[in-house]
Amino acid sequence: MDTSPETVPFFSQWETPDMTLAVLADGADVALRRDPLWRGSGAETPDEYAVWAANICGMACLKMILATRGEIVPTIDLARRCTRYGGYVVNEGSIRGLIYAPFVTFVKAEFGLEAQVMTNVATSDIPAILARSRFFIASVSSSIRWPEREPPSKGGHLVLVTAASDDGFRFHNPSGHTSATQANAVLSPADFDRFFANRGIAVTI
Structure with a gap:
């Protein structure tokens, strides 16, 4: 793995990046209404922000990808556009997604990004994927923020993998709870594999 500093900007799925522990302790509905920076998300109200922010790890990954080429788009603005x-799928305050195939159509149409849904991906395949594509949005357990723990399941959360080799995987985690688990987190391939759900989206800018 290239050990030089990664130049991909980091963005949390929360406007205040250190909200993760509060979200885990109090629940997103309660904690995120207290986020003083919520307007930066593009939400119209704290309530809208609280509902969306818990569900937009994928849009945070997209925001980071776009920021690499100098475009900064608020996460909930991205989510609204992706929903179209x-x-x-938004239904009475509940949100289902990210749904991969429509996301691929969305990023091509709106931003000219080349993206490909990938399933049955072995962890050992990811370095080769990144040799062909600039990024890999990987489905992992959200408990990847605690790599010393065994995850209760795999999948349900998305991280942006920016570099991978036999030595380690580097990624940005939109819901990391410390600086070390947010931007440029690094895990060994074996540790990453414990959280990885063997699917994701390869993206080239």
Whole structure:
């Protein structure tokens, strides 16, 4: 793995990046209404922010990808636009997604990004994927923020993998709870594999 500093900007799925522990302790509905920076998300109200922010790890990954080429788009603005393509299904305050295939259509149409849904991906395949594509949005357990723990399941959360080799995987985690688990987190391939759900989206800018 290239050990030089990674130049991909980091963005949390929360506007205040250190909100993760509060979200885990109090629940997103309660904790995120207290986020003083919520307006930066593009939400119209704290309530809208609280509902969306708990569900937009994928949009945070997209925001980081776009920021690499100098575009900064608020996460909930991205989520609304993605919803129009079917990337999220919103029903009476509940949100289902990210749905991968519509996301691929969305990023191509709106931003000219080349993206490909990938399933049955072995952890050992990821270095080769990154040799062909700039990024890999990987489905992992959200408990990847605690690599010393065994995850209760795999999948349900998305991280942006920016570099991978036999030596280690480097990624940005939109819901990391410390600086070390947010930007440029690094795990060995074996540790990453414990959390990885063997699917994701390869993206090239």
